[in-house]
Amino acid sequence: MSDIDPPAEPVRISGRDDAAARLTALMTMAYDEHSVAIHGLALRSTRDPELAADVTQEAFLRLLTEGQHGRFPDNVGGWLYRTSTNLIVSRARRTSVARRFAPRLVERGEPDGPATIALGNEQHRELDRALATLSVDDRVALVLSAQGATGEEIAHHLGRSHAATRTHLTRARGRLRAAILRGEAR
Amino acid sequence: MTTHVRFEQLAAAAIDFDLTRAEREQLNEHLAGCPACRATAGAYRRDAHAMREIAFVPAPAAVRAAVLGAATRTAPRVVAPWRLVAAAALLAAALVGALVAVGAWNARPTLVQTVPAPSPRGVSTPVPTLDAALPSPAPSSPVVAAQVGATCDGSLAAIAAPTVQAQVDGVHLLVENTSGQPLDFGIEDGTGLALQGDSVPGASGAYTYDLAPGTYRFACNTSIVPFTVVDPGAHYVSPQLSCSTPGSGTTGTTDFAPGARGPVGPVLDVVRQQLRGIEPSDVVELAGYLPADSDRLVRVVRDGQVIAVVGATADGHDGWLIGAPRACPDSGITKRKGS
Numbered sequence: 001m002s003d004i005d006p007p008a009e010p011v012r013i014s015g016r017d018d019a020a021a022r023l024t025a026l027m028t029m030a031y032d033e034h035s036v037a038i039h040g041l042a043l044r045s046t047r048d049p050e051l052a053a054d055v056t057q058e059a060f061l062r063l064l065t066e067g068q069h070g071r072f073p074d075n076v077g078g079w080l081y082r083t084s085t086n087l088i089v090s091r092a093r094r095t096s097v098a099r100r101f102a103p104r105l106v107e108r109g110e111p112d113g114p115a116t117i118a119l120g121n122e123q124h125r126e127l128d129r130a131l132a133t134l135s136v137d138d139r140v141a142l143v144l145s146a147q148g149a150t151g152e153e154i155a156h157h158l159g160r161s162h163a164a165t166r167t168h169l170t171r172a173r174g175r176l177r178a179a180i181l182r183g184e185a186r
Numbered sequence: 187m188t189t190h191v192r193f194e195q196l197a198a199a200a201i202d203f204d205l206t207r208a209e210r211e212q213l214n215e216h217l218a219g220c221p222a223c224r225a226t227a228g229a230y231r232r233d234a235h236a237m238r239e240i241a242f243v244p245a246p247a248a249v250r251a252a253v254l255g256a257a258t259r260t261a262p263r264v265v266a267p268w269r270l271v272a273a274a275a276l277l278a279a280a281l282v283g284a285l286v287a288v289g290a291w292n293a294r295p296t297l298v299q300t301v302p303a304p305s306p307r308g309v310s311t312p313v314p315t316l317d318a319a320l321p322s323p324a325p326s327s328p329v330v331a332a333q334v335g336a337t338c339d340g341s342l343a344a345i346a347a348p349t350v351q352a353q354v355d356g357v358h359l360l361v362e363n364t365s366g367q368p369l370d371f372g373i374e375d376g377t378g379l380a381l382q383g384d385s386v387p388g389a390s391g392a393y394t395y396d397l398a399p400g401t402y403r404f405a406c407n408t409s410i411v412p413f414t415v416v417d418p419g420a421h422y423v424s425p426q427l428s429c430s431t432p433g434s435g436t437t438g439t440t441d442f443a444p445g446a447r448g449p450v451g452p453v454l455d456v457v458r459q460q461l462r463g464i465e466p467s468d469v470v471e472l473a474g475y476l477p478a479d480s481d482r483l484v485r486v487v488r489d490g491q492v493i494a495v496v497g498a499t500a501d502g503h504d505g506w507l508i509g510a511p512r513a514c515p516d517s518g519i520t521k522r523k524g525s
Contacts, residue, residue: 027257031250039245056245060253127236146237151203166203173198173230180233 023067030076031060037077037147038084045088045139047132055091059084081149081157085140130179138172145169189216190223197227201234251372251383255405333358334413338406340365345404345411352417356394356475359404361386374403374410396475398422425473425483428491429514448505453498456506457484461496463518468493482506486519493517 038059042052059080066072066079073079131139137158144154155165193216196209205213217224331347336359338344350357363369363386373382373395381402382395399417403410449456454470464470464486473485473495486494494513498506513519 024254024257028254031253035245035250036242039249040241040243043243044241053246053249057249057252060249061256064253064257123236124240127233127240142237143241145202146234146241154202166199169202170195170198173201173233174194176233177226177229
């Protein structure tokens with residue numbers, strides 16, 4: 001998980017060793033390293049492909065802004081997780097989300113990704129249906145855990161205490177299990 | 187009972203947190219003698235394992251294009267003299283291209299039609315949508331191209347004719363890549379939000395996108411060039427839901443397992459059959475453009491309002507696989523279970 005990752009290797013840029021080129025290289029590296037996890041977190045937490053793409057883009061653009069102001073974080077993964085978690089929770093709680101993407105934007109023209117492949121499995125479909133019954137906070141915590149975050153890291157990303165996070169995540173697992181059982185009973 | 191609940195919670199907590207030594211010993215001792223709690227603990231672990239399998243999902247290519255495009259565009263760059271020469275050449279080529287297009291256009295009077303041709307899709311139910319607010323083609327627009335002809339040398343982009351006419355299967359885009367290396371480009375909406383993104387591996391690439399009539403931007407590295415999509419042929423039928431807070435579901439097609447089969451028949455009939463909650467008076471019709479591939483988008487219209495949209499994919503055996511519909515919450519439309 002990001003919080004315990006070693007610092008990134010220094011970026012060597014041949015020819016254009018200037019700050020702008022360095023920032024572009026840092027952004028490329030950050031995107032390639034973390035976008036799959038950030039988008040997965042957003043997609044599974046919001047269950048809305050358009051919103052997930054929006055959150056992912058917004059998180060990385062905010063990272064770019066930080067870099068432009070000379071504040072590129074040392075722990076890029078941790079920063080992205082914290083930012084995207086905040087974006088997910090705040091946006092998903094809105095009753096109305098402006099859908100700025102054109103219809104069919106996300107689904108069409110994309111290669112077969114783990115989302116579609118994984119959801120082809122009946123067990124995963126049941127899991128997805130069960131997730132739909134949980135709160136966004138529950139989903140965020142469970143997906144962070146699934147991506148390898150420790151309890152301490154989840155607490156950090158959610159901005160909660162260790163004890164509160166342990167209680168929350170424990171109950172979330174119970175709610176997920178109950179939802180899966182309800183689905184199996186139908 | 188309370189005891190069992192406590193140990194089930196400890197079993198769940200053990201997945202993410204280090205239990206204290208006392209907690210661990212108590213849990214192990216209890217699980218050794220309690221098959222029910224042991225089963226629950228196993229189920230928690232299986233749930234966590236299943237979650238790991240769906241937790242990582244690549245973002246759409248359009249997001250990457252937008253992020254890295256912004257990173258490149260906002261970074262100050264020193265433009266080499268040869269780039270300025272190349273830019274001038276590009277702009278000159280664009281101007282020549284535009285003049286040629288004007289000539290070609292004038293030579294083809296059937297391309298611009300004062301009276302829009304009837305849509306091959308037939309007459310669709312008139313539905314008030316956001317599209318009505320989009321800019322309509324200006325009658326005096328001098329050049330309307332059949333495709334977006336964009337050129338980019340890796341830094342500077344140009345479009346010969348800034349107004350393009352939608353075709354039956356969508357908006358056509360031809361990108362000439364003069365950079366000598368694979369070229370990434372993006373299509374943004376009027377606010378700069380990325381909608382599509384692709385890479386041109388060679389000297390040129392042809393693409394078809396389902397862009398609704400409106401204004402867009404072609405973004406190539408540091409350069410952004412606007413263009414407008416018009417639809418005098420009324421090829422585009424809006425799949426936009428009339429309600430502002432649709433329920434879950436997808437607005438596009440879904441990928442199915444290889445070899446999957448769906449019900450056989452006309453796609454609109456299959457959709458009627460596969461969706462629960464469609465009333466006899468509801469209009470079920472094709473939406474979006476008619477792409478050349480085997481995907482279709484279908485909308486359900488009730489009392490003039492688009493209440494549901496669903497994607498359909500041909501199974502290659504005259505059948506159709508239907509995705510999860512995106513529907514307005516009060517429409518009562520859902521996918522039939524097991525379909």
